[in-house]
Amino acid sequence: MIYIDISAAVHSKAGLGRYSERLAGALLARRPERYALFYNQGAGGRFPASLPAGAPRRSVRWGYKPWRMAVLLGQMAGVGFDRLVPGVELFHSTEHLLLPLRGAPTVLTVHDLIYKRFPEYHKSLNYWYLNRAMPLYCARAAAIVAVSEATKRDLVQFYGVDPAKVTVVYEAAATHFQPAPPARIAAVRDSYHLPPRFLIHLSTIEPRKNLLRLLDAFQILRRSFPDLHLLLAGGRGWLDDDFFARIAAEGLGEVVRPLGWVPDEDLPAIIGAAALAVQPSLYEGFGLPILEHMACGQVVAASDSSSHPEVGGAAAAYFDPTDSEQMAAVIARLLSDGDEYARRRELGLAQAARFSWDRAAAETEAIYDRLLAS
Numbered sequence: 035m036i037y038i039d040i041s042a043a044v045h046s047k048a049g050l051g052r053y054s055e056r057l058a059g060a061l062l063a064r065r066p067e068r069y070a071l072f073y074n075q076g077a078g079g080r081f082p083a084s085l086p087a088g089a090p091r092r093s094v095r096w097g098y099k100p101w102r103m104a105v106l107l108g109q110m111a112g113v114g115f116d117r118l119v120p121g122v123e124l125f126h127s128t129e130h131l132l133l134p135l136r137g138a139p140t141v142l143t144v145h146d147l148i149y150k151r152f153p154e155y156h157k158s159l160n161y162w163y164l165n166r167a168m169p170l171y172c173a174r175a176a177a178i179v180a181v182s183e184a185t186k187r188d189l190v191q192f193y194g195v196d197p198a199k200v201t202v203v204y205e206a207a208a209t210h211f212q213p214a215p216p217a218r219i220a221a222v223r224d225s226y227h228l229p230p231r232f233l234i235h236l237s238t239i240e241p242r243k244n245l246l247r248l249l250d251a252f253q254i255l256r257r258s259f260p261d262l263h264l265l266l267a268g269g270r271g272w273l274d275d276d277f278f279a280r281i282a283a284e285g286l287g288e289v290v291r292p293l294g295w296v297p298d299e300d301l302p303a304i305i306g307a308a309a310l311a312v313q314p315s316l317y318e319g320f321g322l323p324i325l326e327h328m329a330c331g332q333v334v335a336a337s338d339s340s341s342h343p344e345v346g347g348a349a350a351a352y353f354d355p356t357d358s359e360q361m362a363a364v365i366a367r368l369l370s371d372g373d374e375y376a377r378r379r380e381l382g383l384a385q386a387a388r389f390s391w392d393r394a395a396a397e398t399e400a401i402y403d404r405l406l407a408s
Contacts, residue, residue, distance in 0.1 A: 035090070035121045036402055037072045042129045044079035045098070048238045048268070049322055050145060053181070053205055054128035055082045060395035062089055072119055072133075074101045092119055101131075106167045108134040109174060124402055130164065132171035139176035139405045141398075144168075144200075146181075146319030146340075147188040148242060155241040169193050177401050179203050181320040182341035203397045204345075205320050206389035213331035213383075214303040222303035226293065232263035233365070234308035234332070236301070236323040237315070239268060239292065244314040244337065245277050249290070250358035251314075255365060256289075262369075263289045267296045267304060305330040310368055313337065316355050321345045325389055328382030333375050335365050347388075349381035 043055035061069050062085070070090035073079065076098055081087070096104065108115055114136030119125060125133055126141040133140065148155065149164045172178060172193050178200045180186040186202055189195040214222075222228070233252070237243050245266070252264050281290050296304060305311065311327040313336040324345045327334045336342045337355035346352070351374075353364040368375055 035070045035119075036068055036124045036126065037070050037092070037119045037122055039072050039125070039127045039129065039131070039133065040082065040085070041073040041079075041131070043082045043085075044073045045076060046080075049320070050129045052208070052322065053143070053145070055084060056206075056208060056391045057128060057394060057398065059085055060391040061399065062086055064392070064395055064399065070119075070121075072125070074098070076101070094118060102163065102167075105131055105133060106163070106170075109167075109170055112136075124405060126398075126402075127171075127175075130168060130171065132175055134174070140174065141177045141179060141401060141405070142171055142175035143179040143181065144172070144185055144189060144319075146185055146317065147192055148317055148319070150188065150192050151317050152242055175199075176405050177201065179398065179401065181205055182344050184341040184344065185319045201397070201401055203394050203401075204389055205322050205325075206391045206394060207322070207325040207329040207386055208298070208391075210298060211302055211305075211326045211329040211386075214306040218303045219306045222300055223307050226300075226304065228265070228304070228307050229261075229263040229289075231259070231261050231309045232265050232307075233310050233312050234305055234327075235264070235266045235268075235312050235314075236305070236326065237266075237268045237313070239266065239277060242316045244316045244355050246280060247355065247358045247361065248312065248314045249277075249280055249284075249286070251362040251365065252286075252290070253284070254359060254362035255369075258366060259369060262309070263291065265304075265308070266290075266292045267301065268292075268294075301326070302330045305332045308332060310335060310365060312361075312365060313342070314353075314355050314361060315339065315342070318342060324350060325386045329386035331379055331383060333368055333378045333382060335361070335368055337361075347381075347385045349378055349385040351378065 038058045040054045040058050042050035073093050075093045075095045115133050116135050116137050122138045124139050128143045132142050180200050180202050186200045311332045311334045317340045321342050324334050334350045336346050336350045338352040339355050351364050353361045
């Protein structure tokens, strides 16, 4: 039996949760008899409704921090946790937490090494843990899945991982991300009290998302587009006090509006109602929101950093994330040039269609087959 760790999905951990839920669903759809699910239930975890309720599963009920420390200590001491996953032939950790096993190979998905690139953007305890744990996990895993070439390069650069050990497997937008019909957009516009013209940013609010510079660019844009608003769809993350203090200090509360967490079923219509999507992040392991926007028929202005050009291809319009004036200029051009906007919209729909979870599952299965054969 091959076990897939879906703990991040059970705890709705933003991009990591989406990844584990959709990969597990795609793998189960291909060969349901081959897979079982594993997760740390914790205190408030919920089994994802999208996954088959009858799928074989095993779980533990530890708090998040105690479980992380138990796994790290188990790896350091060489203690196997095999009894937690009876009949295990292979275990796939879909977040940065590699279960220590003695009787089966393990696969580790590495999403990013942000803590190495931008250590100041991490809480001290999390930074300590990742720096201590990740080199060990990368060494112990039999194979590593990187979600982008950018992440693979970081693994080789920072940890000296053999490139042959790392396979890049891209993520994809979920199938419900598609252009919303006008009636649905109108209904969501009314229920969320959306302004007539707004930029949409989709992500958890945290420092590497570069939202302070986005505010700088937005202030520049308002000189030419005084009716423009900025909406942010996503929950609060960490170290975000400066961002909210800035909104208050500059009196932007009426035109910059965090929507908080938005249900998946509403996102395509909100994206479709926007004038433009903006993803200014300083660093992304993959940058899934770019594909989600494009799959909904929305044009994207994005930073040219890390994995963004891999994901957005020729469809996105790029800017230097450290240059707020350039960011504003690219956004202004897309808001003003209807021909370019229409061209990039069509390119975006085609770009998003190149990625699929079935393809990701097939490429991931090939890694499993290779390990089990050896």
